[in-house]
Amino acid sequence: AQSVTQPDIHITVSEGASLELRCNYSYGATPYLFWYVQSPGQGLQLLLKYFSGDTLVQGIKGFEAEFKRSQSSFNLRKPSVHWSDAAEYFCAVGANTDKLIFGTGTRLQVFP
Amino acid sequence: ETGVTQTPRHLVMGMTNKKSLKCEQHLGHNAMYWYKQSAKKPLELMFVYSLEERVENNSVPSRFSPECPNSSHLFLHLHTLQPEDSALYLCASSQDLGTATGELFFGEGSRLTVL
Numbered sequence: 086a087q088s089v090t091q092p093d094i095h096i097t098v099s100e101g102a103s104l105e106l107r108c109n110y111s112y113g114a115t116p117y118l119f120w121y122v123q124s125p126g127q128g129l130q131l132l133l134k135y136f137s138g139d140t141l142v143q144g145i146k147g148f149e150a151e152f153k154r155s156q157s158s159f160n161l162r163k164p165s166v167h168w169s170d171a172a173e174y175f176c177a178v179g180a181n182t183d184k185l186i187f188g189t190g191t192r193l194q195v196f197p
Numbered sequence: 198e199t200g201v202t203q204t205p206r207h208l209v210m211g212m213t214n215k216k217s218l219k220c221e222q223h224l225g226h227n228a229m230y231w232y233k234q235s236a237k238k239p240l241e242l243m244f245v246y247s248l249e250e251r252v253e254n255n256s257v258p259s260r261f262s263p264e265c266p267n268s269s270h271l272f273l274h275l276h277t278l279q280p281e282d283s284a285l286y287l288c289a290s291s292q293d294l295g296t297a298t299g300e301l302f303f304g305e306g307s308r309l310t311v312l
Contacts (some may be wrong), residue, residue, distance in 0.1 A: 188239060
C-alpha cells in the first residue's frame with residue numbers, strides 16, 4: 086500500500102540548532118516527493134520537491150532535503166533553525182497523474 | 198488578490214444548519230481540490246475538480262456537496278453535519294491534475310465547528 090510515515094509527531098529545537106525531520110514512504114513507482122509547511126492559522130506552502138536528478142534538493146527558507154532510494158526516505162534538513170520556522174511540516178508523495186499522499190505531519194517548536 | 202482565498206475563515210454551525218464554504222483562486226489554474234484536515238490525521242482528499250468537472254469523490258458523505266461553477270470558484274455546501282465533521286477545510290489548486298504538474302497552492306482554510 087502507498088503510504089507516507091513521519092515518525093516524529095513533535096520536535097523541539099533551540100534557535101540556531103540544526104534540524105532534521107524524517108519522512109519514509111512506501112510507493113510502487115518512482116515517486117515524486119514534496120515537503121510542505123503550515124504556519125499557525127495558514128494553509129500549506131511548498132518548501133521543496135523532488136522529481137528526478139540530483140537527490141539533494143534545495144528549497145525556500147534555507148531548507149534542503151535528500152532523496153535516498155535505498156532507504157525510501159526523503160528527510161528535510163536545515164543547518165540553523167530560526168524562531169520563525171516553528172510550524173507543522175508535511176511530507177507528501179505521488180507520481181504522474183496520481184493524487185498526493187500526505188503524512189500526518191511533524192510539529193516543530195523552536196526555543197529562543 | 199493573490200493565490201487562493203477561502204471564506205469564511207471560521208464557521209460555527211448547528212447540526213441542522215445549512216452553510217457553504219467558498220474558495221476562489223486567482224492563479225489561472227485548471228484543477229481545484231477540497232481537503233479535510235483533522236488533528237493527528239493525514240490530510241484527507243475530499244473532492245477534485247478539473248476544468249469544472251468533478252473527477253474524484255473519495256467516499257465523502259452526502260452531507261458535503263461540492264460545486265464548481267467556473268474554474269476560479271469552488272464551493273462546499275454543508276448540511277446536517279455531525280460533530281465529527283469539525284475540522285479545518287482546505288481548498289487548493291494546481292495548474293492541472295496530477296502530481297507531475299507540481300505544486301498545490303493552498304488557501305488558509307475554513308475552521309468549522311459543528312455543535
